[in-house]
Amino acid sequence: MQFHLHADSIMLTGPGPGAVLAGGLFAVSRLSWQWSMVAEVFTLNNLFVGLLFFLMASFHCAENSRQRRKITHWGAFCCGLGLCNQHTLVLYVLVIVPWVLSRLHALKELPFLGLVSLGFCFIAGFLPYIYLPISSYLSTARWSWGDQTTLSGFLTHLLRAEYGTFSLAKAETSVSLNRMLQ
Structure with a gap:
């Protein structure tokens, strides 16, 4: 799809050589294929x-x-x-x-x-967030970020309060980074 800029609007037209080239390059990109298997x-x-x-x-x-x-x-x-x-x-x-x-x-x-x-x-x-407290309560959310069985734990996860720290694994006791990586 190509975008043609006009003074007052953007018109979409059919695929042109640029769109085919961009799509083709993306399709054969080594990086795209390398990361396609990573969750x-x-x-x-x-x-x-x-x-x-x-x-x-x-x-x-x-x-x-x-x-x-x-x-x-x-x-x-x-x-x-x-x-x-x-x-x-x-x-x-x-x-x-x-x-x-x-x-x-x-x-x-x-x-x-x-x-x-x-x-x-x-x-x-936004409804998939309902799964978090249920799975946390049932202990099926292995490696989840914290305990979402409480409102405080759920808000901590929702607001990503732990993001960027080494407290990313759910555990009953403190776990060292080295142990968590093992």
Whole structure:
């Protein structure tokens, strides 16, 4: 897909040589293949970022309010789901959401119930967080970040208070970094 910049809008056109070349180079990239077998949050985060950009472009090109409403609901759901995976997505969400809401407001397509509906879609995307306290209580969340059976432990994980420390493994007693790596 190519983007053509005009003074007042972005038009999407069909695939051209640049898009085919970019996709082909990405497909045969050694680094892409090397990391394709690693279970890591960053790759999934990239998927959500790409999905949000796709939804944003689709929203911009939507021909009527029904299409925009459908796209915004999927976007709200993907924002919630993506934030369950990696909080750095908030950097994109903080730009995209105000833009979408301002466009809807300008088009007079943002009633109060529509805003509530978008909120519910976001919360539906955020539902995987329900699994954390349940799995922590059942002791099935091995190597989870802390104890999410309490509200304090859940908020510690949700707000990533332990991120960047060496306290990343769930244990009843203190575990040294050396022992944890073994």
